[in-house]
Amino acid sequence: MATISAPVGGAQLERPKLQISQYLRWSVDHKVIGVQYGVTALFFFIIGGILAMLIRAELLTPALDVVANGQEYNVLFTMHGTIMIFLWIIPMWAAFGNYFVPLMLGAKDMAFPWLNAFAFWLLPPSGILMLLAYFIGPPEAGWTAYPPLSTLFSGDGQTLWAVSLHLVGISSILGAINFIVTIKNMRPAGMGYFQMPLFVWAMLAQAITILLATPFLAGALTLLILDRISGTTFFNPAGGGDVLLWQNVFWFYSHPAVYIMILPGFGVVSEVISTHSRKPIFGYRAIALSSLAIAIVGFTVWAHHMFTSLTPELRIPFMITSMIIAVPTGIKIFSWLGTLWGGKIHFTGAMLFSLGMVSMFVIGGITGVMLASVPFDIHVHDTYFVVSHFHFVLFGGSVFLIYSAIYHWFPKITGRMLDERLARIHFVLTYLGFFFTFFPQNLLGMLGMPRRVAVYAPEFQGLNVLVSIASFVLGASLLILFYNMYISLRRGQIAGPNPWRALTLEWTTTSPPPAHNFIGDPVPFDDPYGYGTEAAKAYIDAIERRLGPSAPLSTDPRRHEAPVAVGD
Amino acid sequence: MNVRNPNSSGRSSSAIIWIVLAGLAIIAGGFLIATLTPSLLPAQASAQAVEVDELFRFLLTIGGAIFLLVQGVLAFSVVRFRARAGDTSDGPPIHGNTTLEFVWTAIPAVIVLVITIYSYQVWTTTRAPQPNETVAGVVGARFAWTFTYDVAPEDFPADVDIAQLPENVQATLAENGSIQLVSNQFHTYVGQDVRLEMVTEDVIHSFWVPSMRIKQDLLPGRVTEVRFTPIEPGVYRVVCAELCGSGHGDMAGQIVNGNLVGGWVIVHPDEETYRREFLEPETLSVLFPPEDPVELGRQILASGRYPCNTCHTLDDLGWVGTIGPSLNGIGARTQRLDASGHPDMETYLHESIRNPGAYLVPGFGNLMPQFNPEPTQPNYMPEADLEAVVAYLLSQTE
Numbered sequence: 001m002a003t004i005s006a007p008v009g010g011a012q013l014e015r016p017k018l019q020i021s022q023y024l025r026w027s028v029d030h031k032v033i034g035v036q037y038g039v040t041a042l043f044f045f046i047i048g049g050i051l052a053m054l055i056r057a058e059l060l061t062p063a064l065d066v067v068a069n070g071q072e073y074n075v076l077f078t079m080h081g082t083i084m085i086f087l088w089i090i091p092m093w094a095a096f097g098n099y100f101v102p103l104m105l106g107a108k109d110m111a112f113p114w115l116n117a118f119a120f121w122l123l124p125p126s127g128i129l130m131l132l133a134y135f136i137g138p139p140e141a142g143w144t145a146y147p148p149l150s151t152l153f154s155g156d157g158q159t160l161w162a163v164s165l166h167l168v169g170i171s172s173i174l175g176a177i178n179f180i181v182t183i184k185n186m187r188p189a190g191m192g193y194f195q196m197p198l199f200v201w202a203m204l205a206q207a208i209t210i211l212l213a214t215p216f217l218a219g220a221l222t223l224l225i226l227d228r229i230s231g232t233t234f235f236n237p238a239g240g241g242d243v244l245l246w247q248n249v250f251w252f253y254s255h256p257a258v259y260i261m262i263l264p265g266f267g268v269v270s271e272v273i274s275t276h277s278r279k280p281i282f283g284y285r286a287i288a289l290s291s292l293a294i295a296i297v298g299f300t301v302w303a304h305h306m307f308t309s310l311t312p313e314l315r316i317p318f319m320i321t322s323m324i325i326a327v328p329t330g331i332k333i334f335s336w337l338g339t340l341w342g343g344k345i346h347f348t349g350a351m352l353f354s355l356g357m358v359s360m361f362v363i364g365g366i367t368g369v370m371l372a373s374v375p376f377d378i379h380v381h382d383t384y385f386v387v388s389h390f391h392f393v394l395f396g397g398s399v400f401l402i403y404s405a406i407y408h409w410f411p412k413i414t415g416r417m418l419d420e421r422l423a424r425i426h427f428v429l430t431y432l433g434f435f436f437t438f439f440p441q442n443l444l445g446m447l448g449m450p451r452r453v454a455v456y457a458p459e460f461q462g463l464n465v466l467v468s469i470a471s472f473v474l475g476a477s478l479l480i481l482f483y484n485m486y487i488s489l490r491r492g493q494i495a496g497p498n499p500w501r502a503l504t505l506e507w508t509t510t511s512p513p514p515a516h517n518f519i520g521d522p523v524p525f526d527d528p529y530g531y532g533t534e535a536a537k538a539y540i541d542a543i544e545r546r547l548g549p550s551a552p553l554s555t556d557p558r559r560h561e562a563p564v565a566v567g568d
Numbered sequence: 569m570n571v572r573n574p575n576s577s578g579r580s581s582s583a584i585i586w587i588v589l590a591g592l593a594i595i596a597g598g599f600l601i602a603t604l605t606p607s608l609l610p611a612q613a614s615a616q617a618v619e620v621d622e623l624f625r626f627l628l629t630i631g632g633a634i635f636l637l638v639q640g641v642l643a644f645s646v647v648r649f650r651a652r653a654g655d656t657s658d659g660p661p662i663h664g665n666t667t668l669e670f671v672w673t674a675i676p677a678v679i680v681l682v683i684t685i686y687s688y689q690v691w692t693t694t695r696a697p698q699p700n701e702t703v704a705g706v707v708g709a710r711f712a713w714t715f716t717y718d719v720a721p722e723d724f725p726a727d728v729d730i731a732q733l734p735e736n737v738q739a740t741l742a743e744n745g746s747i748q749l750v751s752n753q754f755h756t757y758v759g760q761d762v763r764l765e766m767v768t769e770d771v772i773h774s775f776w777v778p779s780m781r782i783k784q785d786l787l788p789g790r791v792t793e794v795r796f797t798p799i800e801p802g803v804y805r806v807v808c809a810e811l812c813g814s815g816h817g818d819m820a821g822q823i824v825n826g827n828l829v830g831g832w833v834i835v836h837p838d839e840e841t842y843r844r845e846f847l848e849p850e851t852l853s854v855l856f857p858p859e860d861p862v863e864l865g866r867q868i869l870a871s872g873r874y875p876c877n878t879c880h881t882l883d884d885l886g887w888v889g890t891i892g893p894s895l896n897g898i899g900a901r902t903q904r905l906d907a908s909g910h911p912d913m914e915t916y917l918h919e920s921i922r923n924p925g926a927y928l929v930p931g932f933g934n935l936m937p938q939f940n941p942e943p944t945q946p947n948y949m950p951e952a953d954l955e956a957v958v959a960y961l962l963s964q965t966e
């Protein structure tokens with residue numbers, strides 16, 4: 001039992017204690033569920049990461065060496081892709097959404113706590129089924145599972161793969177309903193839609209996307225399962241079916257799925273850039289509404305994944321819609337730059353990863369516009385150019401922002417700060433490792449290397465070796481984050497309620513928050529990003545007076561008086 | 569971005585100069601990126617490639633400029649607006665700027681509009697039908713490419729007298745008297761407008777010739793097509809770009825001991841060379857097939873009509889596949905007889921091809937396609953071909 005030498009009157013007197021057992025049981029507390037989602041997702045991130053390392057080890061040479069045959073290689077990237085998308089990124093945003101949406105709204109919990117727990121508990125069985133699929137004729141048709149490869153030419157694991165994704169799908173639909181209702185009904189007095197934090201806006205846009213898109217995944221998977229086990233021929237031309245039916249329905253879900261994976265991140269970067277540069281977000285409405293615009297237009301572009309299979313006449317309309325998406329995305333990037341301009345940028349771990357994201361994501365955006373251009377796409381479709389593009393979006397975008405969110409919110413969740421020096425090392429290794437893993441892949445694709453091959457023409461070896469080595473650095477950089485979390489949990493600096501001096505409501509309670517989140521009803525500041533005003537300073541100081549001091553804002557610990565833990 | 573105090577006119581005019589200079593530097597950088605990068609692309613071997621590369625250069629100029637703009641602003645901000653040690657104050661309370669937001673919505677909108685129009689134009693020119701195009705067939709099967717050409721009688725070598733053809737060949741002539749050539753490599757010549765009609769025997773494959781910048785999926789239940797016009801003599805790799813199973817990576821042109829193996833496009837410098845080196849000798853070998861079944865079987869397998877080469881190793885034909893057992897010495901592999909219950913090697917080999925799933929060689933999965941006797945079935949292999957193939961395989965005893 002220890003206390004911090006805070007002015008008395010604060011609620012944050014007890015040293016945060018970690019109780020692992022509460023996370024292993026059924027709980028309807030959104031904070032527990034959030035952590036459950038997060039830990040599960042991180043577990044699958046490790047598995048997916050190990051698979052990626054095996055893939056890169058195989059690609060060190062043009063011939064087969066690490067795996068015994070092409071089939072084993074196909075299993076590696078099929079599982080890698082499926083796990084990273086459905087069991088890492090999507091659940092990880094559910095983790096942050098669950099933990100922070102109610103807190104940011106000043107609510108006691110989600111609208112439907114029981115449903116929330118139920119949605120989470122669908123994930124572990126789904127993950128187990130996915131891993132079991134490995135043992136019964138593993139899925140090897142890629143995460144896109146195009147028939148007839150996935151129907152007439154695959155083992156039973158493919159069926160299990162589809163069942164597992166069904167469970168993930170149900171889980172995310174239930175989660176989405178919960179977010180929409182929570183955000184609509186549980187905002188505190190005085191918080192209209194346009195006073196909501198942008199992370200909440202992003203979660204709303206994401207939830208709407210999930211709700212509209214995921215049923216199509218369910219439909220496609222159901223047809224796939226029927227074709228596989230009960231002799232229907234939805235995807236088999238010999239029985240009157242059509243292989244493109246799968247592609248259309250699958251991408252009608254899976255293109256929006258990209259936004260399901262990136263929109264919450266756009267919310268995070270808005271929170272982080274504003275807070276850690278001490279300046280209001282530039283163009284709040286534009287950012288909020290562009291999330292919605294992306295979500296809506298995102299439903300009209302799916303067939304750009306089919307530019308080499310779709311009837312040629314239909315390709316042009318999808319080029320047009322895909323190009324349009326670039327505009328709202330550009331608005332966001334420019335708004336973040338506008339926020340930074342003239343601010344006081346603090347190079348915290350959270351800020352570094354958000355800055356890193358802007359810098360990497362823009363490359364994914366540029367290659368995205370190139371890919372939307374049909375004639376150029378024809379050349380690089382299904383090559384490493386595409387692999388590079390979507391990793392710039394999903395790793396340079398989503399995963400960088402998950403890291404950013406971890407550095408930003410870990411103190412709130414655990415009550416302890418992460419080590420900022422380790423954060424900087426983590427960032428530098430990730431940034432460089434990431435760039436050199438994925439940028440050369442653009443060149444490989446243009447030069448003629450298709451994706452999903454274990455053997456390749458010898459002239460591509462040089463770039464592949466570079467990519468593989470960089471990817472090992474990238475993989476290793478994750479260990480630093482885990483180490484940082486571990487030592488922080490054991491002996492990290494006490495965070496206090498509001499270490500970043502932020503204005504959103506999750507910072508107006510203790511870290512971690514008490515069972516029902518707030519003591520009394522929190523009063524939101526009228527502008528969640530109203531930095532730079534006396535009123536904002538007064539609001540933050542009032543929190544400090546009420547709840548006690550917090551760890552310092554700056555990354556340099558010597559400059560500030562930290563709350564000192566005594567008596568342990 | 570006039571977030572700092574734009575009061576004094578001197579400051580704002582120097583700001584304008586800076587903005588103009590930065591803008592010029594960014595545009596120049598975009599051009600530089602666009603000029604340097606395409607040298608990394610593979611050979612530009614078709615008329616389509618020229619158009620696509622021009623578009624690519626345009627995309628790169630714009631993309632490069634945007635890249636430099638964003639990274640530049642980012643780098644500048646990080647240096648210029650970093651919080652000095654000990655500074656815990658906030659930045660200025662600026663919430664936006666309508667003009668600026670309008671500009672950065674409008675400019676990208678115009679840019680993508682231009683890109684879309686230009687792309688559409690390239691798209692229509694690169695796939696426009698040509699008046700004298702030659703049509704050839706492409707068959708994709710796990711895991712090999714096969715090209716088929718119909719050769720009309722007027723293209724037969726001058727000294728061929730159709731009446732003199734052996735009877736069994738006469739029987740294979742189409743109604744208009746043409747014959748079909750089959751080959752692993754696609755032969756064409758500079759300036760020939762080609763249209764390929766493509767079908768698949770099994771799963772989806774994607775026909776990609778990087779140097780031609782063309783790609784099109786082969787879809788079960790459909791015939792798809794792709795057009796190109798070669799402009800440079802040479803040999804160009806064909807690659808399968810759509811995951812099609814364990815041998816997907818092998819479904820591409822390879823060079824083994826200096827020989828071209830698997831799918832390649834061979835562009836002859838002119839029509840005459842094309843006729844002399846490919847069309848005439850190949851036509852003759854089909855019109856006057858070897859009498860000896862062993863020789864005939866060898867010719868059939870060597871032509872690449874059937875996709876055996878990606879899966880099997882056979883030194884005599886230069887095959888190096890590893891998905892199935894090696895066929896070196898297959899004619900003497902009598903230990904299979906007991907295991908499979910066939911009376912002699914001839915029946916065993918016949919059945920290994922007609923019904924490969926019935927008996928699996930230990931250590932291998934059921935991956936070999938079944939080659940069927942009826943033209944309506946997938947992987948059609950007429951009985952006559954099969955007999956010759958078996959005769960040839962029987963001759964491979966070491």
Ligand SMILES: [Cu+2]
Pocket residue numbers: 254255258301302304305
């Ligand atoms: Cu997409």
Ligand SMILES: [Cu+2]
Pocket residue numbers: 708710711772773774808809810811812816819
């Ligand atoms: Cu293929």
